[in-house]
Amino acid sequence: xxxxxxxxxxxxxxxxxxxxxALVASGEKDIILDNVLGQRFIGDGIxxxxxxxxxxxxxxxxxxxxxxxxxxIVNGNADHAPGNTMxxxxxxxxxxxxxxxxxxxxxxxxxVRDNIGYRGGINMKEYQxxxxxxxxxxxxxxxxxxxxxxxxxxxxxxxxxxPVSERGVGSGMHGGEIIVRDRIDNTCLGGGAxxxxxxxxxxxxxxxxxEDFVRTFTIDPDPIFSADYSKIVPASRRPFASKxxxx
Amino acid sequence: MCGIIGVIDRSRQCMxxxxxxxxxxxxxxRGSGEGSGYVAYGIYPDYKEYYALHVxxxxxREHKVPLEELLEKxxxxxxDEQIKTYEQPGLRKVHTPWRYFFRPNPSMMPKxxxxxxxxxxxxxxxxxxxxxxxxxxxxxxxxxVFKAAGWPEDVAxxxxxxxxxxxxxxxxxxxxxxxxxxxxxxxxxxxLNWSVVHNGEITSYGTNRRYIESFGYKCxxxxxxxxxxxxxxxxxxxxxxxxxxxxxxxxxPFWDEIDRMQKKDxxxxxxxxxxxxxxxxxxxxxxxxxxxxxxxxxxxRIKLRPLVAAESGDRLFISSEEAAIxxxxxxxxxxxxxSAGEAVIGRLYA
Numbered sequence: 001x002x003x004x005x006x007x008x009x010x011x012x013x014x015x016x017x018x019x020x021x022a023l024v025a026s027g028e029k030d031i032i033l034d035n036v037l038g039q040r041f042i043g044d045g046i047x048x049x050x051x052x053x054x055x056x057x058x059x060x061x062x063x064x065x066x067x068x069x070x071x072x073i074v075n076g077n078a079d080h081a082p083g084n085t086m087x088x089x090x091x092x093x094x095x096x097x098x099x100x101x102x103x104x105x106x107x108x109x110x111x112v113r114d115n116i117g118y119r120g121g122i123n124m125k126e127y128q129x130x131x132x133x134x135x136x137x138x139x140x141x142x143x144x145x146x147x148x149x150x151x152x153x154x155x156x157x158x159x160x161x162x163p164v165s166e167r168g169v170g171s172g173m174h175g176g177e178i179i180v181r182d183r184i185d186n187t188c189l190g191g192g193a194x195x196x197x198x199x200x201x202x203x204x205x206x207x208x209x210x211e212d213f214v215r216t217f218t219i220d221p222d223p224i225f226s227a228d229y230s231k232i233v234p235a236s237r238r239p240f241a242s243k244x245x246x247x
Numbered sequence: 248m249c250g251i252i253g254v255i256d257r258s259r260q261c262m263x264x265x266x267x268x269x270x271x272x273x274x275x276x277r278g279s280g281e282g283s284g285y286v287a288y289g290i291y292p293d294y295k296e297y298y299a300l301h302v303x304x305x306x307x308r309e310h311k312v313p314l315e316e317l318l319e320k321x322x323x324x325x326x327d328e329q330i331k332t333y334e335q336p337g338l339r340k341v342h343t344p345w346r347y348f349f350r351p352n353p354s355m356m357p358k359x360x361x362x363x364x365x366x367x368x369x370x371x372x373x374x375x376x377x378x379x380x381x382x383x384x385x386x387x388x389x390x391x392v393f394k395a396a397g398w399p400e401d402v403a404x405x406x407x408x409x410x411x412x413x414x415x416x417x418x419x420x421x422x423x424x425x426x427x428x429x430x431x432x433x434x435x436x437x438x439l440n441w442s443v444v445h446n447g448e449i450t451s452y453g454t455n456r457r458y459i460e461s462f463g464y465k466c467x468x469x470x471x472x473x474x475x476x477x478x479x480x481x482x483x484x485x486x487x488x489x490x491x492x493x494x495x496x497x498x499x500p501f502w503d504e505i506d507r508m509q510k511k512d513x514x515x516x517x518x519x520x521x522x523x524x525x526x527x528x529x530x531x532x533x534x535x536x537x538x539x540x541x542x543x544x545x546x547x548r549i550k551l552r553p554l555v556a557a558e559s560g561d562r563l564f565i566s567s568e569e570a571a572i573x574x575x576x577x578x579x580x581x582x583x584x585x586s587a588g589e590a591v592i593g594r595l596y597a
Contacts, residue, residue, distance in 0.1 A: 037570050058570045060568065
């Protein structure tokens with residue numbers, strides 16, 4: 001089957017999402033949504049590894065929430081929490097995204113070409129082979145990876161942008177990793193997190209992810225591969241053990 | 248939740264309310280149909296030197312005469328009329344909105360340095376705290392608040408908001424969480440030329456309220472947002488702070504950030520936090536404030552609510568969502584997310 005296009009202009013999000021779900025149920029693999037403006041919940045809960053939804057415009061919040069398998073490509077900026085509790089699949093954003101990107105994400109990948117808002121990767125988790133990945137080309141704002149329990153966040157700061165220059169990075173994290181180009185100022189480090197230099201071995205381990213990212217957005221790979229990185233990880237498995245419990 | 252949008256045209260070109268209505272309605276999901284409202288600046292050019300008082304009457308026969316007697320005691324009613332409304336199936340008309348163009352008599356407050364404004368403020372506080380079937384919900388010059396308990400599109404249609412033309416607009420779609428939705432509790436909140444819309448909640452409301460009431464303001468709307476209107480009136484109009492400094496007092500830098508500042512900034516920020524500690528607002532909020540010459544947006548200092556700013560020509564837009572801004576103007580540029588506690592300000596050129 002070929003592509004199916006929907007003109008989403010002035011369409012309420014309920015009607016739009018019902019159309020998308022019906023198309024996916026009927027076996028359509030390539031769905032293109034034109035003139036999207038603020039419609040929420042696009043791609044939520046849909047399944048199927050070979051399904052691609054292209055969003056032309058600026059979608060509303062909670063894009064690809066609970067999604068398991070498909071690829072969502074956004075040609076525009078996304079609002080809050082794309083990839084909220086996403087299970088599997090891929091979200092590619094050719095632009096920036098709002099707050100709480102990859103909120104509670106449990107699997108799959110999110111690539112954001114430009115910047116993300118506050119609390120990117122909040123509450124991300126992982127379990128056995130499920131390891132969610134969020135890669136940001138530009139910069140992230142404060143409280144990146146807040147309460148992270150697993151997964152991987154990479155912030156590249158392409159074109160010399162400082163990856164994170166605000167407070168609370170990894171605040172309260174107890175699992176997962178945040179990798180940033182160069183390093184963050186120690187004053188930006190949140191409570192319970194610590195920063196370490198990324199070793200050559202660790203850098204080679206993320207290279208396939210970076211290769212996929214630069215290929216997706218046609219970014220000059222050399223500055224990215226040649227840069228130094230550091231990782232922000234939990235200082236302990238239970239950073240707030242003594243704060244909330246008495247033993 | 249709650250959805251907010253504000254726009255100012257810095258060259259004072261007027262926009263009618265139709266696009267604002269569309270933008271707000273696109274954020275219906277952020278509300279619950281229990282409160283929406285709009286404020287437009289520049290809508291009463293023929294009466295621009297008078298205070299435009301918008302009043303909700305519970306009952307015209309009973310409550311109108313006592314209010315007018317009070318107004319006539321403190322000044323002169325230049326003109327008054329019912330605010331035109333248009334029945335909507337989805338909106339129950341529980342109040343009758345009325346407008347007065349009013350000139351206060353400054354000789355009634357001889358000791359005041361700003362007698363007109365003080366008369367209006369005390370009238371608003373008196374009427375709204377006595378709850379005698381009248382509520383003054385808009386009291387500025389050449390501006391008007393239009394609000395009710397209903398969805399954004401219903402409230403807009405109820406007042407035919409597209410018939411008003413203003414150079415500065417705020418609009419709000421409410422999702423009441425801590426108190427019931429009612430007409431007076433809908434945003435914008437207004438006092439004199441200040442108008443405020445707010446998404447979130449102010450958990451420091453108790454402290455802020457006690458502070459502001461110690462200066463004679465009375466909180467009567469059963470919701471936290473009105474305290475912002477009174478605080479900014481106190482800090483900017485009464486105490487002479489700039490809007491930037493007032494926002495800094497509401498959402499100040501953390502002490503550890505102040506510790507790392509250069510000495511001069513350090514002293515300023517320490518002084519501000521010490522002087523205005525009770526004006527510090529905690530909890531999640533994104534707020535837009537307007538007065539006759541500016542639009543100002545800011546969030547709480549850990550950015551627990553969304554705020555997006557964008558520009559188009561002479562216009563500055565501030566909203567909860569980029570898509571809402573694009574409903575008004577899809578050619579916006581410089582789309583950005585202000586930092587936590589940062590004041591985004593658009594001022595008229597002249």
